[in-house]
Amino acid sequence: MSKETKQNNFKFNPWWIYGVIGAIFFAMWISGQSRWVEPQKTTVSKFYEYLDAGQVDKVIVYNKNSAEVFLKPEALKQKVHEKLPKKDLLNNPNLGPHYTLEIGNDEIFQNKLDEALKAKRITTYDYKTSSDFTDLLISLLPIIILVGFWLFMMRRMSGGGAGGGGGQIFNIGRSRAKLFDEKTDVKVTFKDVAGLEGAKEEIQEIVEFLRNPKKYTDLGGKIPKGALLVGPPGTGKTLLAKAVAGEAQVPFFSLSGSDFVEMFVGVGASRVRDLFKQAKEKSPSIIFIDEIDAVGRARGKSNFSGSNDERENTLNQLLTEMDGFGTNTSVIVLAATNRADVLDKALMRAGRFDRQIYVDLPDIRERKQIFEVHLGPLKKVEGLDTDFLAKQTPGFSGADIANVCNEAALIAARHNKTAVDKQDFLDAVDRIVGGLEKKNKIITPDEKRAIAIHEAGHATVSWMLEHAAPLVKVTIVPRGQSLGAAWYLPEERQIVRPNQMLDEMCATMGGRAAEKVVFDTISTGALSDLEKVTKQARAMVTVYGLNDKLGNITYYDSSGQADYNFSKPYSEETAKTIDEEISSIIESQYQRAIKLLEENKDKLEKLADVLIEKEVIFKDDLENIFGKRPFEKEVFE
Structure with a gap:
């Protein structure tokens, strides 16, 4: 680094001034102490006794009203002075002053000193005028400390402690955006972002403009002011924005929407102004x-x-x-949100956020690419099938896949393995989806059989229905809040038809139906199942218009306006019809599941017995009992 660069990087810290002032006060206090031992007070009569006995070495009189007494070294050894410390705090001999006293009549006191000096009982004495300036400064020291503490707190509240604002005290209105320099900080490019092909293609135009804005402005085109990245959490919106900065090689100001919010009035607007001012100074940015x-x-x-x-x-x-800065400033605003429906319409209009880029959950091909990125740092076994891992994680976001890879590495380390294998990834998926296994949970034999019948009911009904999701495995080992679980590999559909939804609902009700068929009673174990089917049935009736009685109508409001309305968008009579239709759909699928299980009751109980014995069963176990699934098809091809 050159000398010029070092000088430019030098930043003055105002706290140095406070440190220097404090050091000066400390030095002045030290200079006021002749030694590190406090002298003892004595009376004039006792002083005359020490003086007549020849124990005093010298005397210093201050302002004719007080005096400091220095004793001779041999006098310190006498019993009358045994209370005096022989050494100071620095372990040096105590050279005095040893006593202090208040003088009553200064003439008599001086005559006594003159007599002692003539008789050579004293070496010397001197008169001095003491200054009260040091005492004044020491008395003011608490006030100075309080003022310094107040300044420190003001700087902390204003964000000055973070180094912003050039050391100003009141810089609370300054932007808190973190600047990533394009030459050193922004290392992410589109190569580091796996998947998101559609989003990367849309955002490529922004990169092209920032690289060569003249190419577009020469033709009279206006540069887009902003782009809004919308999508579920964990899909890589922030990472994509960083990749844009890395590809374009421009300064990148990053901050959260909450950074504008402060307890002081007017701060948010001030920070917005300061943010855009800094961005314009470093444009293109x-x-x-x-x-x-x-x-x-x-x-x-x-x-x-x-x-x-x-x-x-x-x-x-x-x-x-x-809307205020010109088209030639080359400043583009990127924003990310999971809730585009609640944003103000003025923010979404053309000329502000000109385009919305939807960052969706990755499909199977994109999940494979994301796995390959996150598997890079891991020590994995040879020939690990990333296609298989991608198939086992439908609906997972990029953040979820990163968590799976990390959890798999932790599981492998827990089992003292030297490399992460396929089973570790399967265990990681189970851990994330279902929660931690609770093998020490106390379950009675009756409860265990009820759980096994419930889970076997799910497996049986899903095996018998064409559009139900293919089963992967069933377990009665408690995980998280559930006492048992069934893992399925759902087909990734872009559209869903009514018969597909009904088959899924029927399979979900298979657990409760199995309890009814085998025990002729039901339990509270179907809570999550009931919640799921109720949501599905309500969506069929009120959102997707898949109910014959209500017809092709939806009460879904994508703008989010309905959340703030007191009244429902339908009448009480329609509400009654909706409730009846939801109940009818659920009950019909419940009865359908009961009928299927009654026809296969022996196989259901046999599957439950295997489940009680093994605790975990897989697709092969179902094939041994039920035979090959008649409408089996390869998924994700």
């Missing part, structure tokens, strides 16, 4: 606001809080800044 819904929520919706004015002011300033 990118501003990335993560979780923008923290400040970008629709205005006028939260009327009950009474405290949303500050957030709305921040949003108004953001709208102004995005």
Whole structure:
């Protein structure tokens, strides 16, 4: 690094001034102490006794009203002075002053000193005028400490402790965005982002503009002001934004939507102004606001809080800044959110966030690519099948897959393995989806058989239905909050038809139906099943318009406006019809499951017995009991 660079990187810290002032006060206090031993007080009469006995070496008189007495070394050994410390704190001989006293009549005191000096009982004495300046400073020291503490707290509250604001005390309105320099900090490129092919293709145009803006402006085109990344949590929105900065090789300002929010009024708007000012100074550049819904929520919706004015002011300033800077500033705003439905319409209009880029959950091909990225640092066995891992993780986001890889490595280390194998990944998926195994949970034999019948019911019904998800394994080992579980490998469909939904609901009700068929009674173990089928039935009736009685109508509101309405979008009579239809759908599938299980009751009980014996059964065990599934087909081909 050159000398010029070192000088430019030098930053003045205002706390150095406070340190220097404190050191000066400390030095002045030290200079006021002749030794590190406090002299003892004595009276004038006792001093005259020491003086007449020839024990005093010298005397220093201050302002004719007080005096310091220095004793001779041999006098310190006498019994009358045994209470005096012989050494100071630095382990040096105590050279004095040993006593201090208040002088009554200074003339008599001086005459006594003159007599002793003539008789050579004293070596010398001197008169001095002491300054009260040091004492004054020492008395003011507590006040100075309080002022310093107050300044420190103000700097902490204003964010000055983080080094922002150039050392100013009141810099609370400064932006808290973290700047990633394109030459050193931004290392992520599109090669590091597995999957997301559609999103990368859409965002490539932004990269091209930041690399060569003149190519577009020469033709009269206007550069997009912003792009909104929308998608479920963990799909890689933030990573994609960093990759844009890495590909474009421009400064990247990153912050969260909550960084604009502060307890002081007007701070959010001030930080927005400062953020865009910094971005313009370093243009071309990118501003990335993560979780923008923290400040970008629709205005006028939260009327009950009474405290949303500050957030709305921040949003108004953001709208102004995005629409205010010219097209030649080369500043692009990227934002990410999981809740695009709650954002203000003014934020979403053309000219602000010109385009919305949907970052969806990865499909099987993209999951394979994500696995290959996260498997890179792991010590894995040779020939690990990433296609198989991708098939075992339907519906997993990129963050979920990263968690699977990490959990698999931890499981392998727990079993003292030298490499991570296929079984470790399967155990990791089970751990993440179902929770930790609870092998020490006390379950009675009757309960264990009830659980086995319940899980065998799920497995049997799903095996018999064409559109139910293929079974992977069934277990009665408690995991998390569940007493048993059945793992399926659902088909990744883009559209779902009514018969497919009904088959899935029937398979879900198979657990309770099995309890009814075998024990002629039901239990509370079907809570999660009932919750799932109720949501599915309600969606069929009120969202997707798949019910014949209600017809082709939906009460779903994608804009989120319905969340703030007091009234329902349908009448009481329609509400009654909806409830009846939901109940009818669920009950019909429950009866369907009962009929299937009654026809195969012997096989159901045989499967439950195998499950009690092994605790975990797989697809092969079902084939041994039921035979080959008649409508078996390869999934994900």
